[in-house]
Amino acid sequence: MTDTHTCTLCRRGDAVYMRVYSGEKLCAKCFTKSIENKVKSTISRHDMFKHDDKIAVAVSGGKDSVTLLHILAKIESKFPKATLCAVTVDEGIRGYRDEALKLAAENCRKLGVKHVVISFKELFDIKLDDLVRLLTERSKCQTNALSPCAYCGVLRRRALNLATREAKANKLVLAHNLDDEVQTILLNIMHGDALRIARVKPALEEKHPMFAARVKPLSEVPEKEIAFYAYLNKIKFQSVPCPFAPTALRTDIRTMLNRMEERHAGTKFTVFKSIDKIRPALEASIKEVILQECILCGEPTTDEICKPCRMLRELGVC
């Protein structure tokens, strides 16, 4: 008879993690291996990498991105023709990003990975802190002002594209985990924009030669398991949340999903797979967009002026 505290995989080690949705009890070694295998299988199922890819990992310094960098460094060490580097965007958030930047750099040094840092200040001539100050002043006379996260999201996406290009990489790796992806799916539905869920997927092909393809090797790993992997493997990361917290709706969806997962183990996976079934239909219904050059910055865009330029112009920054 197996001891109830013995790992159900190797039947030797002491179980340290109970994976409720699968019924497995895992020892530290098997748990670590299971996460790495999950990442490998996600990568291979979605054909994320070629043996000679130049891979840039978006590393914020937080739990997910730092952990992913460690896992990818391990995997890619077996592919000598592939290169791996980290790109970090410094939005300019005092008392938050500076600490995260240090941790990102420290992890890159430890892993021997090249680290490219790019800042809002050098790209857009404004730090996020100052942008938020501008927004706060504006919101006194305007009621329809967007949240800081809406601006930050658009500018960070642009910054990541530019950093990836600077790093001469053809793949941009994002550390979105299963929880992030499922939250985004429900957020889109609850925001009234269900068609957007077509874009919530593990691998997004490039839409223009100037953009690298974006891949998410952690998209099938629950957040909790990434945290436990980092803990077991003594990975250091920034744990302070961003002072400009995510929107109230995302926070509520997150709470609700965790509650559902607790009562119906596997809910997050089921939602994720459920959307897989309708994605082809949604993708087929979306018209292909033709990209042109932004008349202000030259980046590929659907309109005359790209979104980052439009946002910055509206704020009187550029």
Added chain:
Amino acid sequence: MTDTHTCTLCRRGDAVYMRVYSGEKLCAKCFTKSIENKVKSTISRHDMFKHDDKIAVAVSGGKDSVTLLHILAKIESKFPKATLCAVTVDEGIRGYRDEALKLAAENCRKLGVKHVVISFKELFDIKLDDLVRLLTERSKCQTNALSPCAYCGVLRRRALNLATREAKANKLVLAHNLDDEVQTILLNIMHGDALRIARVKPALEEKHPMFAARVKPLSEVPEKEIAFYAYLNKIKFQSVPCPFAPTALRTDIRTMLNRMEERHAGTKFTVFKSIDKIRPALEASIKEVILQECILCGEPTTDEICKPCRMLRELGVC
């Protein structure tokens, strides 16, 4: 200056209902009118009825169906060529359905509406109570037995089709409300069967000449507002819930949605409208099914034997 307790529509009556998602405060008269107008606009937007339709309303005796019968009787009184009748399925649930049946009959009498009652016992030679007993015995030796609701749903749908035909109606009206529809959408996603949301819509065309088209005029009215309409208009209905409660997952989704609605007024409407945007894509991706006659009962079916016959055969009933 308007009194804070005055109806925001007529500016005369005392407000008795605060509609959080629209910011309206309504008096009893305006509230009642607003619900009836909402039903009318849903009917007209989805082209639910023709002036000479023969309409059968599925009346369980509960809040939603009885209220809808009252509203439709009012609307249809203006269309002399249309006929309205009620169809009730007696599943055979002692201490529950008998009470509901009385209330359904009472409301029909009051409104002068013909009432057709059809029972599981006469159609399938088994009451739901006995079917549940059979299932309980089975579940002792089988672990993958379906819930009573799964059987009841399939048999009730068949019974409603037969009752509609008996009533010579060409439209079958279901009293699903906004909450029901949004719950079903999320339930499908969380069950891993997102493609099914293509069928969650206010008007479903007939798939076969033997089936009446199914329409849901309450699908844009929140459950809470139907309850309040019934209360204001002194409509009597069965308020005891079915002893074979809905599945745990639906109950949890219901709680979660109510919580989200409380924190983000309008969430239910947004989800409902959000799905509208992807439905055409989903419908286009679904292959048309060819219906044949069930070799046992002759009803239209996709397989050789229809689902109700298959279920009853498995249970040894037919």
